[in-house]
Amino acid sequence: xxxxxxxxxxxxxxxxxxxxxxxxxxxxxxxxxxxxxxxGSSLSFQERRxxxxxPQLPTDFNAFLLVKEDGRVVCFTGKIEMGQGxxxxxxxxxxxxxxxxxxxxxxxxxxxxxxxxxxxxxxxMTTRFFGPLLRAAAAEAREVLRTLASEHLQVPKKQLAIKDxxxxxxxxxxxxxxxxxxxKGKKIERHLEEKAVLEAAANFTVVGESIYRLDAEAKxxxxxxxxxxIQWPGMLxxxxxxxxxxxxxxxxxxTSALISRxxxxxxxxxxxxxxxxxxxxxxxxxxxxxxxxFEEPESTVDEQTIFEHLLKVAPEAEIVDQGGDVQSKNLRxxxxxxxxxxxxxxxxxxxxxxxxxxxxxxxxxxxxxSTQTPFSxxxxxARALDFSPENVRVITxxxxxxxxxxxxxxxxxxxxxxxxxxGKPVQVDWSRKEEFFYDSFRPAAVVKIKSGVSDMDQxxxxxxxxxxxxxxxxxxxxTIPHHRTAVYGSGWRGVPGSHPFATGAWRAPSNNTNxxxxxxxxxxxxxxxxxxxxxxxxNHLTDTRMQNVLKxxxxxxxxxxxxxxxxxxxxxxxxxDAGTYxxxxxxxxxxxxxxxxVKRVVCAQDMGLVVNPEGATIQMEGCITMGxxxxxxxxxxxxGGNILDHNFDTYELPRFSWLPKIETVFVKNKKLxxxxxxxxxxxxxxxVVANAIYDAVGIRxxxxxxxxxxxxxxxxx
Numbered sequence: 192x193x194x195x196x197x198x199x200x201x202x203x204x205x206x207x208x209x210x211x212x213x214x215x216x217x218x219x220x221x222x223x224x225x226x227x228x229x230x231g232s233s234l235s236f237q238e239r240r241x242x243x244x245x246p247q248l249p250t251d252f253n254a255f256l257l258v259k260e261d262g263r264v265v266c267f268t269g270k271i272e273m274g275q276g277x278x279x280x281x282x283x284x285x286x287x288x289x290x291x292x293x294x295x296x297x298x299x300x301x302x303x304x305x306x307x308x309x310x311x312x313x314x315x316m317t318t319r320f321f322g323p324l325l326r327a328a329a330a331e332a333r334e335v336l337r338t339l340a341s342e343h344l345q346v347p348k349k350q351l352a353i354k355d356x357x358x359x360x361x362x363x364x365x366x367x368x369x370x371x372x373x374x375k376g377k378k379i380e381r382h383l384e385e386k387a388v389l390e391a392a393a394n395f396t397v398v399g400e401s402i403y404r405l406d407a408e409a410k411x412x413x414x415x416x417x418x419x420x421i422q423w424p425g426m427l428x429x430x431x432x433x434x435x436x437x438x439x440x441x442x443x444x445x446t447s448a449l450i451s452r453x454x455x456x457x458x459x460x461x462x463x464x465x466x467x468x469x470x471x472x473x474x475x476x477x478x479x480x481x482x483x484x485f486e487e488p489e490s491t492v493d494e495q496t497i498f499e500h501l502l503k504v505a506p507e508a509e510i511v512d513q514g515g516d517v518q519s520k521n522l523r524x525x526x527x528x529x530x531x532x533x534x535x536x537x538x539x540x541x542x543x544x545x546x547x548x549x550x551x552x553x554x555x556x557x558x559x560x561s562t563q564t565p566f567s568x569x570x571x572x573a574r575a576l577d578f579s580p581e582n583v584r585v586i587t588x589x590x591x592x593x594x595x596x597x598x599x600x601x602x603x604x605x606x607x608x609x610x611x612x613x614g615k616p617v618q619v620d621w622s623r624k625e626e627f628f629y630d631s632f633r634p635a636a637v638v639k640i641k642s643g644v645s646d647m648d649q650x651x652x653x654x655x656x657x658x659x660x661x662x663x664x665x666x667x668x669x670t671i672p673h674h675r676t677a678v679y680g681s682g683w684r685g686v687p688g689s690h691p692f693a694t695g696a697w698r699a700p701s702n703n704t705n706x707x708x709x710x711x712x713x714x715x716x717x718x719x720x721x722x723x724x725x726x727x728x729x730n731h732l733t734d735t736r737m738q739n740v741l742k743x744x745x746x747x748x749x750x751x752x753x754x755x756x757x758x759x760x761x762x763x764x765x766x767x768d769a770g771t772y773x774x775x776x777x778x779x780x781x782x783x784x785x786x787x788x789v790k791r792v793v794c795a796q797d798m799g800l801v802v803n804p805e806g807a808t809i810q811m812e813g814c815i816t817m818g819x820x821x822x823x824x825x826x827x828x829x830x831g832g833n834i835l836d837h838n839f840d841t842y843e844l845p846r847f848s849w850l851p852k853i854e855t856v857f858v859k860n861k862k863l864x865x866x867x868x869x870x871x872x873x874x875x876x877x878x879v880v881a882n883a884i885y886d887a888v889g890i891r892x893x894x895x896x897x898x899x900x901x902x903x904x905x906x907x908x
Contacts, residue, residue, distance in 0.1 A: 246308045246566070248321075252328035252382075254307040256285065258336070262356055262371035264289060264296050268325070269309025269566060270317050271301040272406060273590035273597075274813075275869045276806035277317045279405045283802055284322050287397045288329035288390055290353040291370070298405070301565045301587025311564035313595055313696060315769035315867025318802060322865060330387035338381070339373045392800055392861050399861075401805035406589065415589045418546040418561040423616040426548070427456065427467040429609050430478040433625060437692045437832030439485040448480040458612050465609055467617065490831030492691055497635045498533050501680075504689050505658050508677035512666040515673030517654045522673060524643035524652055526719050532640070532708040534660070534877075534895040535826035537633040537697055538836070540844060543591025544626040549606035550616040557584045560603045563593045568600040575604045576611055594817075595696035596630055624837040631695030632827055634683055636660035638708035648720040650713075650731060657708070659685050661701030664874060667709055668767060669731040691832045698814075699870035702768045703821060703877055707895055710764040710878035714755065714885065723752035724763050724882065736772045736797050736860070741765055743856050744774040744795035755886040760790075762883025764875040769867025771798040772858075775815075775875035777851070779883040785903030787823060789849065789880060794872050795856035799863030811855045811872040818876025819845040824896050 249255075257265040266285050272278040282296040299305055301312075309321070333353065340358035341348045344366055352361045359367035392398070409415040434441070444464065449455050455477045456467040466481065468474040492500045516522075548559045549572075556578060562568050565585040573580040590597065606619040621629070636659045643652035653674040657665050662678045680686050683695050697703070717727035725745050732738050744750075744763075753759070760779045767773070778791040792815050801807050824843040828835040836842040855872075881892045890905040 248309065248324060249307050252331045252335075255325055255328040256289070256332055258332070258370050258374050260371055260375040262295060262369060264291050264356075264370075265299055266296055266325070267299050267302075267306045268321065269301060269303075269306045270312045270321060271563060271565065271587045271590055272298075273312065273563065273593045275312075275317070275810060276404055276803065277312075279402055280318060280802040280806055281322065281325060282405060283397045283400070283402060284318075284326055285329050287395045288326045289333050289356075290390075291356040293397050293402065295356060301562075301585075303565050303569045303583070303585045308566050311567060311598060312593075313563055313598060315699075315771075315869045315871070317869075318865045319770060319867050322802075326389055327387065330389050331383055334383050334387045335381045336370055336373055338383075340368050343368050343373065398802050399800065400803070402803050404806060404809075410589070417543055417588050417591055418548055418559045419543070419618070419620050421548040421559040421588070421618070423548075423550055426550075426616040426618060427469060427609075427613060428471045428474045429465045429467045429606070429617050429619050430474040431605060431619070431625075432464040432478065432481060432483055433628060434485055434487075435833065436485075436487050437628075437834075438488040439832070442484045442486050444484075445482040446480075448482075449477055452477060456613060458609060460608065460612055463605065463608060465605075467609065467613060471620065488832065490833065493830050494535055494635075494826065494828055497536075498637050501635065501637055501659050501689060504686070505679040506686055508656065508679050509662075509681055510675060511662055511678050512676040513674060514671075517652060517673050517675045519673065522643065522652055523645055525646045527641065527643040527652070528712070528715055528719065529639070529641045530708075530712060530715065530893060532638040532704075532711065532893050534633075534636050534704050534707065534821075536635045536694070536829070537821050537825050538627060538630050538827055538842060539592075539594045539596030539632075539697060540626070540630075540825075540839075540842065541592030541594060541596060544621040544623060545597065545602040545629070546618070546620045547600070547603040547606035548616065548618040549603070549610040551607075551610050551614075554578070555582045555584065556607055556610065557586065558603050558607055559586045559588060560600060561590050561593075561597060562587055562600050562603065563590070563595070563597045564600065567598070568603045571600050571604050572607045576607055594698040595700060598696065599631065599693075601629060623839070627827075627836050627838075627842070628834050629693070631684075631693040633697030633700070633703070633821075634659050634661075634685060634690060634694035636704045638704065640708060640712045642712055642716055644716055644720055648722060648727075650716055655709070657701075657705060659689060660704035663700060664702030664705035664709075664766060664768060668734055668737055668765075669713070669728070670733050671731070691829065692834070698817065699768050699874045702766065702870075702874040703818075704895075706764065706766040706874040707877035707881065710766070710875070711881050711891070711893070714762075714878075714882045715891065718755050718885075721754050724755055725750055726752055728763070728765060734772075736858075737765060737767070737774070739858050740772045740774040740795045740797050743858050744776050744793050747795065747854060747856050748776040748791075748793040750776060755882070756889040757886055758888075760883050760887035762879045762881065762886055764878035764882060766871070766874040766878075768871040768874050769869075771796055771866045771868065771871040773797075773871045773875060775872070775879040777879040777883045779880060779887055781884055781887045781902065783906075785899040785901070785906060787880065787884060787897070787899075787902065789819060789851040789883075791852045791854070792879070793854045793856070794875075795858055796868075796871060797858040797860050797863075798866040798868050798871070800861050800865045801857050801868075802865050804857060807857070807868045808855050810868045812853050814870065814872035815853050815876060816845055816850060818873040819849055819880070820896075822877045822880045822896060823849075824898060826896050826898075 286293045356370040466477040609617040639656040641654040653671045659680040
């Protein structure tokens with residue numbers, strides 16, 4: 192069964208094999224509504240850098256879509272598909288706004304020669320921020336076509352209706368013209384003088400429907416191509432000499448064992464030393480014969496001492512939210528609680544490692560990359576090769592997971608440099624050890640909270656200090672009269688000297704840490720006040736969206752009020768991310784050895800208008816599954832810049848045997864535009880499991896991950 196049989200949709204798989212220029216592209220696609228592509232700036236790469244000019248999304252609707260003469264519609268987007276399902280949801284949005292069938296839409300994604308500039312795919316921003324722009328482009332194209340049809344049919348525009356790409360006279364339906372008839376053999380440069388009106392949500396026929404993912408069949412059958420599947424005649428596979436630790440310097444290198452190897456090519460260019468072979472195994476074997484000595488810096492921190500180090504090097508606080516006076520001596524606080532929460536470094540660990548295949552023809556280089564940021568990769572390659580950016584094309588096939596970890600494109604630069612130096616196509620495919628070594632981990636962080644309740648069992652004091660996790664999710668949403676939120680080292684990358692290796696965004700960056708600390712502290716306050724944790728939260732909420740999701744989760748779960756710890760093993764947590772409100776309730780078992788089995792998770796979300804409920808459900812389930820890892824096992828072990836985890840034998844990811852029964856609930860809110868769905872459900876997982884553990888066995892876990900060893904040690908105290 193192929194894609195068209197299953198879904199009525201064809202894929203245009205031009206991203207993998209055909210490095211077209213724009214003239215060839217026009218020949219391939221034929222006539223249609225089309226205007227020269229705009230990539231955001233006419234300045235060269237060097238000029239943009241010198242002037243500090245940032246590219247922007249184009250305003251011309253033709254940059255985002257093309258109506259072909261055969262009636263099919265091509266959607267162009269700089270966004271990429273890495274498992275989040277936007278290949279489907281964006282097509283749904285375009286189809287509804289342009290009033291064509293979903294089966295007539297083809298997606299071209301992440302190709303810097305064909306698609307408009309885009310900053311990248313991250314932050315659950317595709318649907319929220321790019322979606323409205325795509326809809327606006329489709330709405331303008333629709334009205335341009337309606338104008339052309341009015342002229343063609345000699346019928347007033349207001350008398351015309353559209354269905355499935357056919358425009359007809361509402362009084363004489365046989366009087367009609369299709370999009371393909373209007374655009375056949377033409378390249379029309381027409382724009383509206385007024386702003387096109389977007390379709391009302393009530394009129395949607397595709398958005399809001401559960402649609403099987405358009406890439407599903409290709410992926411489950413193995414037809415889908417990734418960057419590592421790209422091969423060219425004469426291509427070489429590269430293995431690159433890596434330092435043993437971050438900050439290590441190469442002292443000397445001995446390649447004498449390879450002198451007689453005519454099948455091996457050696458490249459040493461500045462900081463880049465690689466051996467290349469016609470096969471991956473041949474390249475790996477050659478690298479093993481290279482002897483190198485490095486000078487390594489002294490290890491000053493490890494996974495045990497990193498938290499003390501972070502507190503020592505923390506910069507001045509940035510107050511991001513406050514109200515009342517947390518330092519007042521007149522606060523009528525009955526009980527004060529101070530806790531410190533920790534989380535360790537966490538790896539992205541995508542199924543597909545960083546991969547790039549580079550091919551140079553004349554003065555142009557084409558790079559197929561596993562990346563979340565194709566246009567940034569284009570600039571990185573151009574700078575590394577000293578090429579004009581117009582001569583660099585980045586193509587992003589399907590990406591096998593990113594989670595924020597594929598925003599820097601080291602592998603693309605390496606492949607491009609080696610292709611230039613060898614004169615042959617080159618593929619760089621990182622090993623799992625390299626993936627761990629060069630990962631930009633979710634930063635280790637510290638959160639200190641001081642909170643207090645009144646004699647009326649209301650939280651009246653909240654003094655929140657977060658170190659190095661970042662601001663996202665740090666500002667609470669509860670009704671607390673005296674509160675302050677202070678952020679130290681506001682960026683995920685910290686400040687110089689804070690981390691011994693790279694850190695960066697990790698799915699819902701900052702929010703996992705902040706939600707773990709906030710919702711754990713709220714649970715502590717509820718227990719001290721001898722209140723049910725759900726009721727305690729509702730008593731401190733005035734935001735109706737949060738009230739609604741919490742009530743929906745409790746109803747689905749069948750929650751009955753009780754004071755924790757109750758030995759039931761039930762936990763609750765709430766959060767906000769990417770404009771989406773989320774509440775989670777979990778049921779866990781904890782055995783005497785400290786092993787936690789999460790048996791059931793109910794998750795309710797208010798994400799505004801849900802574009803594709805099926806896709807959104809999959810994202811929620813994926814978040815919950817992935818969240819079990821950072822909650823229970825995932826942490827990086829290191830000594831200074833030496834990463835001790837090289838594979839999944841020591842870095843444990845969630846397994847099928849861990850999976851609970853997962854139930855998802857969408858709280859209807861069609862009046863709100865679509866919000867983010869790729870990250871929100873993950874933010875509660877650390878807190879909801881921690882709170883359920885406390886309810887089960889009465890121990891409060893203050894560090895992520897809550898490993899078996901840590902839980903057992905806490906139980907034995």
